[in-house]
Amino acid sequence: MRVVRLLRLRAALTLLREVPRRPASRGVPGSRRTQKGSGTRWEEEKREDRVKWRQLEHKGPYFAPPYEPLPDGVCFFYDGKPMRLSVKAEEVATFYGRMLDHEYTTKEVFRKNFFNDWRKKLKEEAEKLQQEFGYCILDGHREKIGNFKTEPPGLFRGRGDHPKMGMLKRRVMPEDVVINCSRDSKIPKPPAGHQWKEVRSDNTVTWLAAWTESIQNSIKYVMLNPCSKLKGEKAWQKFETARRLRGFVDEIRSQYQADWKSQEMKTRQRAVALYFIDKLALRAGNEKDDGEAADTVGCCSLRVEHVQLHPEADGCQHVVEFDFLGKDSIRYYNRVPVEKPVYKNLQLFMKNKDPQDDLFDRLTTTSLNKHLHELMDGLTAKVFRTYNASVTLQEQLRALTRAEDSIAAKILSYNRANRAVAILCNHQRATSSTFEKSMQNLQTKIQVKKEQVAEARAELRKARAEHKAQGDGKSRSVLEKKRRLLEKLQEQLAWLSVQATDKEENKQVALSTSKLNYLDPRISIAWCKRFRVPVEKIYSKTQRERFAWALAMAGEDFEF
DNA sequence: ACATGAACTTAGTACATGCTGT
């Protein structure tokens, strides 16, 4: 067993390490990171950590052309006559400035074929673009790029109550774009009549192209797809850091519990904040410029108005009620009983403050992370989210899965475990527009089934009475039949209501974010192997590509 | 110490695609 594990690990390592490395080069002239002479050895080591590629070649980003109006006099025909397009078809044609050269003979043929032809054409064009611009060569490997198109201009919406809502996002021009590739590679050509802002060759970063976006003046990058080796290796590193936390977490917890009683206010605040980050999986919560973005908060930026203290609630003592908008303006609402010292501290932190004042006024994400670095190498606030998410999945899977269950039941258990994590991380989604309808359909089915059960029960009673009266073999077999029918129906009803519960519980919970970013895929893969569940039932094709590193690495005995 | 900026991960939504029961 041990040998198998070792071999697997070795295989995974080769997969990831196929990228040949060479000693750190001096970096790029002009790049800020290397402008200044290097400082301490620690800084040197930090730089060693960064990506170092030898060769990077790509075609640069794709610029979609501005939309052109449909030329005059061009329209669609059917039955030999010009066709008045439906509004939507017309929009599609105008919007993209393209047309079909088909002639449709009848209205039916038009209806039937227009959108199919249209879609086929779009798909072919997309595929062509993907092939031309969608890949790069990184150290001899053809790697898929994540976003190879520049973002089209449009009205900025933003999420939540965004102060910049409605502003025009400018078109990205080649003159805005910085290209990053090897000096000795085929340098991408800018579109005809245009020039790049700059071409550089910085092998300590992973982006291929970058531009400054016109709404927030932030930089947008063209980077690799999650299925690439480079991203895979980073994900692996991330989970390894989280796994390392397991060895430190007990001590860290007792440390912050002790710090609840510290003499120093700063330490107390840090200890309570860290407790929330650990227990409730809150985000770090950086300061934001108001007027630049929606008013949202995380742990360190919580304000007095976001928490309420209840000496007693829901039959528990010392209950804290959280109500605030987090990332993407998603509401976080939770009532949690906390330890008495935490409660007392919160009372202290809130004393003599206005609702708009910071709850943790002596704490910033920088100071918190600095403290975390001292506790464990590479530890930051977000590692706790990864750690607790993965640990929760592993625990829930252990608690919920039964070896003798059917595959369907096992998958249900997996989804339940996944859901527990999503709820912990507060991953929400809008209720889909069709939810009510499909739920109603399911409810109708349940209702029908219930009636059938009632009917079957009545018939069983009747059969029983008849059997009592007649006592012959025929009535006995009728009685048995009715009993079996009732059992079957009851089973079906139970399954339906399980489905309904599952659906209802999943209504506002998004499983995908935790699945893709927080759950160590090796846990899921090991679970699949242990319980003979095909991995395809858990991970779709792209997800399997994204987690290729884990598929090569994890045996059924993997422990997070 | 604090502000700014660069680089990278994480996030939900809209739309496309695929699947399933009729």
Next chain:
DNA sequence: ACAGCATGTACTAAGTTCATGT
């Protein structure tokens, strides 16, 4: 074959983190 719903993908906004500049 096809409607109707579930699932998957593309897109890009919104976070975190770390380093540098002031």
